[in-house]
Amino acid sequence: MAADSVAAVGQPVIEWDTLAARARSRRRWTMTALYAFLIVVSVPILIPYLWMFTISISATTGGTDTFVLWRAVAILGPAVFAFWPLQAIFEDGKALQRARLVLVAVALIALAIFVAPHLHEHNFRFMWNRNFVDELRGYGGELIQQFPSVWVAFANSLLLAGAVMLIVVTVATLAGYYISRFAFAGRSTFLRSLLVLHAFPAMTLIIPIFLILFAVSEYGWILGEIIGLGTIGGVVLVICTIELPFAIFIMKGFFDAVPWEIEMSALADGASRRQAFVRVVLPQVKVGMFAIGIFAFIRGWEEYVFVRTLLQFEKSNWVMSLYLFWVADDIMGVDYGMVAAVGVLYVVPGLLLYVFTQKFLVQMTLGGIKG
Amino acid sequence: MARVELNNVRKAWGETVAVDDLTLTIEHGELVSILGPSGCGKSTILLMLAGIYAPTEGELRFDGQVVNEVEAKDRNVGIVFQSYALYPHMSVRQNIMFPMRFKQVPANEASRLVEEAADLVRVGDLLERRPSQLSGGQQQRVALARALVKEPQLLLLDEPLSNLDATLRMTMRSEIKSLQAKLGITTILVTHDQLEATTMADRIVCMKAGRIEQVGTPDDLYSRPSSLFVAGFIGAPPINLLPGKAVDGKLNVNDFSLTCEGAAAGDVTVGIRPERISFAEGGIPGTIDQTEPMGRETLYVVSCPLGSIRVLEAGSKAHRRIGEAVAISFDPSDTLVYDSRTEALLGDVRARAPS
Numbered sequence A: 001m002a003a004d005s006v007a008a009v010g011q012p013v014i015e016w017d018t019l020a021a022r023a024r025s026r027r028r029w030t031m032t033a034l035y036a037f038l039i040v041v042s043v044p045i046l047i048p049y050l051w052m053f054t055i056s057i058s059a060t061t062g063g064t065d066t067f068v069l070w071r072a073v074a075i076l077g078p079a080v081f082a083f084w085p086l087q088a089i090f091e092d093g094k095a096l097q098r099a100r101l102v103l104v105a106v107a108l109i110a111l112a113i114f115v116a117p118h119l120h121e122h123n124f125r126f127m128w129n130r131n132f133v134d135e136l137r138g139y140g141g142e143l144i145q146q147f148p149s150v151w152v153a154f155a156n157s158l159l160l161a162g163a164v165m166l167i168v169v170t171v172a173t174l175a176g177y178y179i180s181r182f183a184f185a186g187r188s189t190f191l192r193s194l195l196v197l198h199a200f201p202a203m204t205l206i207i208p209i210f211l212i213l214f215a216v217s218e219y220g221w222i223l224g225e226i227i228g229l230g231t232i233g234g235v236v237l238v239i240c241t242i243e244l245p246f247a248i249f250i251m252k253g254f255f256d257a258v259p260w261e262i263e264m265s266a267l268a269d270g271a272s273r274r275q276a277f278v279r280v281v282l283p284q285v286k287v288g289m290f291a292i293g294i295f296a297f298i299r300g301w302e303e304y305v306f307v308r309t310l311l312q313f314e315k316s317n318w319v320m321s322l323y324l325f326w327v328a329d330d331i332m333g334v335d336y337g338m339v340a341a342v343g344v345l346y347v348v349p350g351l352l353l354y355v356f357t358q359k360f361l362v363q364m365t366l367g368g369i370k371g
Numbered sequence B: 001m002a003r004v005e006l007n008n009v010r011k012a013w014g015e016t017v018a019v020d021d022l023t024l025t026i027e028h029g030e031l032v033s034i035l036g037p038s039g040c041g042k043s044t045i046l047l048m049l050a051g052i053y054a055p056t057e058g059e060l061r062f063d064g065q066v067v068n069e070v071e072a073k074d075r076n077v078g079i080v081f082q083s084y085a086l087y088p089h090m091s092v093r094q095n096i097m098f099p100m101r102f103k104q105v106p107a108n109e110a111s112r113l114v115e116e117a118a119d120l121v122r123v124g125d126l127l128e129r130r131p132s133q134l135s136g137g138q139q140q141r142v143a144l145a146r147a148l149v150k151e152p153q154l155l156l157l158d159e160p161l162s163n164l165d166a167t168l169r170m171t172m173r174s175e176i177k178s179l180q181a182k183l184g185i186t187t188i189l190v191t192h193d194q195l196e197a198t199t200m201a202d203r204i205v206c207m208k209a210g211r212i213e214q215v216g217t218p219d220d221l222y223s224r225p226s227s228l229f230v231a232g233f234i235g236a237p238p239i240n241l242l243p244g245k246a247v248d249g250k251l252n253v254n255d256f257s258l259t260c261e262g263a264a265a266g267d268v269t270v271g272i273r274p275e276r277i278s279f280a281e282g283g284i285p286g287t288i289d290q291t292e293p294m295g296r297e298t299l300y301v302v303s304c305p306l307g308s309i310r311v312l313e314a315g316s317k318a319h320r321r322i323g324e325a326v327a328i329s330f331d332p333s334d335t336l337v338y339d340s341r342t343e344a345l346l347g348d349v350r351a352r353a354p355s
């Protein structure tokens, strides 16, 4: 009673509508600011890719014209920056949607008028013509065939990255499970050394690794053919070794988060240990397996230093990074459009992988990694 | 339905002894409750019976046959874990179906059994949900259905009701009990809630630090607790325990002398249940210190020469005021006298208030 009357007399009437409107507009401005920030910080990351892509489909042999590039930037830049003030101007969701569509349409039309006529696919000719270097240099007569087909390199890269992914996921999953679940002598030392191993810059090991692979090639008989110097298998093992400690550590964290009781329950329900592992535990750590799988794949796909040192002896073993390097080395000054085109081909698989597995990667960062 | 025996079972991890020299027999179709404070080894016993842990020593027998070496999957034991342990990536139906996948049962027969089990615990209309979309009580029932679907010979329940609210707990208590009676499955119920144990179990096993303190019917444990620990653990509000000394036929508690009936000497503890003490003219004088209405009864704390004594009186309203002078009395046959050193009940010793 007393409290009621105090409120009625001592305080002004609360305007709930005003408060709600204020909260709405504050939320809108926060979002706008957030978008603005994200766009600004992503510009330095996105611009090089945009350039690479534009150059790859517009530059001409021997030419150094950059007008297409500037036109594209001149159109896309304002379009992207215009995207977020819309957020602040249009309150209504539908109107905002419409405004955005208009913006996109305008940008597309501008691109079609000012940029499209100058685009061509000539820079991608390396995809079907192995002799582009010879032709470029104007050699007559016999072809040298300096380069293997790009598809050989592409397939080798796929093989390398796929094998790294497969090995890392399998080994890290099994090892992570074991470390998480079983007490064994030296467990904590092992865990600690996993992290130390990861902190070690792998580059410092390049000479010992070279020597080991060399020794395997020399004295390893059949092994030398599979994992010796100059074989993809050798590089796969090296990359796996470097990647595994951290992957194991991550998987251990995921397994730690799976309650013991679920596993015990599966055993009591009649599952064998293996069945319990496969049917009950593995589905709980699926996200982790995806994550380390994707990272391992990308690590294998982008690898340059180790393939440069350990692989370059045989052309048939080239991977995409070596191919790109040698293309750049040979024709950079003459045809940088083609270098950009190779770059585009190199980037696409990783990009696709990220796009399709983004959902899982995001889950992982949200799900957290327990030590 | 099995008769379960544990013979001198011990389970230790290095220095930690979870269960020590435990011998216990559970008859066909019996519902036995294991009661004890946290960490006394209750879950460990269940996990040994389920075949998850191997006993360090001793033997486990189902129907007379030693099963120590039998794998968990072959024991046909249904278990409901403290946390329910539902499989989060499976629907309720798949959860209950899981045990059937390892049995040679035709698919349509299996799904019929799954639906039967679900209906039995009344989760039949939740079959397509994920465990995360269920309330605690529903999860618990799904876990129960999963444990029951394979018609286990032994059902183990590890604090199945601990996560539920008071009303739901009461409903589930009677549901589990009637279900168990209907199916006649030998059941072990682990709990640290004495009310749960006394209301549900045919027999109670009271444990302390890995050892059995007392085995008996709920009434045995309540009215004749064989040790100080059991006396203090069972009963709410707790029993009055008065440390004293037995000298020359007297029990001296806080300088107040009770008559000792029977032979006792040295340090003893006198126990009297709060509801066995009554307010009566001519008893031991004291004053009311506190009143606590508890629903049907009212708890008074009386300070008197014996110390601070809890007295439970019928009636929901406290009709005695704090500070009021009262006198309390009790019947010697309701007193329990324990040897303070061994903590064991001195069976034939009684304490009588001087009149």
Ligand SMILES: Nc1ncnc2c1ncn2[C@@H]1O[C@H](COP(=O)(O)OP(=O)(O)OP(=O)(O)O)[C@@H](O)[C@H]1O
Residues within 6 Å of the ligand: B013, B016, B017, B018, B036, B037, B038, B039, B040, B041, B042, B043, B044, B045, B192
């Ligand atoms: N895997 C294990 N390794 C080592 N010690 C363990 C293990 N499991 C249990 N213990 C120890 O054994 C003792 C008994 O544990 P248990 O889980 O059986 O207790 P509990 O009676 O079920 O307790 P609560 O009521 O808290 O569930 C505890 O001291 C515990 O620390």
Ligand SMILES: [Mg+2]
Residues within 6 Å of the ligand: B042, B043, B044, B082, B158
């Ligand atoms: Mg427990």
